[in-house]
Amino acid sequence: MAISDNDLKKLAMTAQQYPAGSNYRARAVTRLLIAIRKSGKLRYRGQYQYPEEVYLEAVNDTLNYIAKRIDEYDPSPALFMTWVNQKLKFACIDAAKRYTKHWKKENSLEENLQSKDAAPLLSIQVRMIIEEDSDGVFRAKHIKGRPEANFRELALKYASGYTLREIAESLNIPEQTVYSFFSRACRFFREIIENRLKE
Numbered sequence: 001m002a003i004s005d006n007d008l009k010k011l012a013m014t015a016q017q018y019p020a021g022s023n024y025r026a027r028a029v030t031r032l033l034i035a036i037r038k039s040g041k042l043r044y045r046g047q048y049q050y051p052e053e054v055y056l057e058a059v060n061d062t063l064n065y066i067a068k069r070i071d072e073y074d075p076s077p078a079l080f081m082t083w084v085n086q087k088l089k090f091a092c093i094d095a096a097k098r099y100t101k102h103w104k105k106e107n108s109l110e111e112n113l114q115s116k117d118a119a120p121l122l123s124i125q126v127r128m129i130i131e132e133d134s135d136g137v138f139r140a141k142h143i144k145g146r147p148e149a150n151f152r153e154l155a156l157k158y159a160s161g162y163t164l165r166e167i168a169e170s171l172n173i174p175e176q177t178v179y180s181f182f183s184r185a186c187r188f189f190r191e192i193i194e195n196r197l198k199e
Contacts, residue, residue: 003039009080011035015070029067036063041081044088051177052144054099058091065091099176129196130155138189143181149173151185158182 015028036042042062047055065087066073073083130138133152142150149171157167164182168175 003035005079005081008035008039009075012070012073012080013075029070033063033067042084044085044092050092050096051174051180053180054095055092058088058095061091061095062088126193127159129193141185143173154182
């Protein structure tokens with residue numbers, strides 16, 4: 001059975017009736033958030049201009065906002081999901097700003113895998129560890145839906161002198177998506193690589 005905007009509005013108004021911080025409010029808000037997700041009405045027309053991780057972060061921020069500030073919803077002027085999706089629009093803008101700021105700060109693979117006073121990142125040993133990938137752990141971590149865009153392949157291309165922009169263009173994937181994945185993967189694998197260097 002489809003969830004109408006009126007159904008969502010009723011759930012929101014029910015949540016507002018309970019005192020903030022009460023178990024009744026928490027349960028009512030949880031039912032509301034589940035209904036919002038199931039309704040298929042949570043959307044922003046401009047979502048595809050953002051990397052997937054930015055949009056997902058904005059969705060989570062929006063749901064957290066609703067959970068904490070449901071009392072701000074005024075049922076009189078507009079549809080409930082109009083109010084929610086307006087929050088999502090601004091959440092996308094804020095998430096994109098944070099993402100861009102973070103993207104500019106993390107500007108090299110060296111900064112992610114090595115401390116500034118360490119040896120140059122892509123020493124022969126590090127490159128060999130990534131290339132060998134004896135247990136397949138570096139190949140296994142890849143951009144969602146794109147197994148060929150895995151950490152091993154990206155790292156080796158980067159080590160061969162390709163920029164992340166060139167790598168992104170060759171894969172036909174947005175540069176920021178490649179950069180975000182690569183940065184997170186570098187942080188994720190840092191300890192693993194350091195441990196293998198000690199073996």
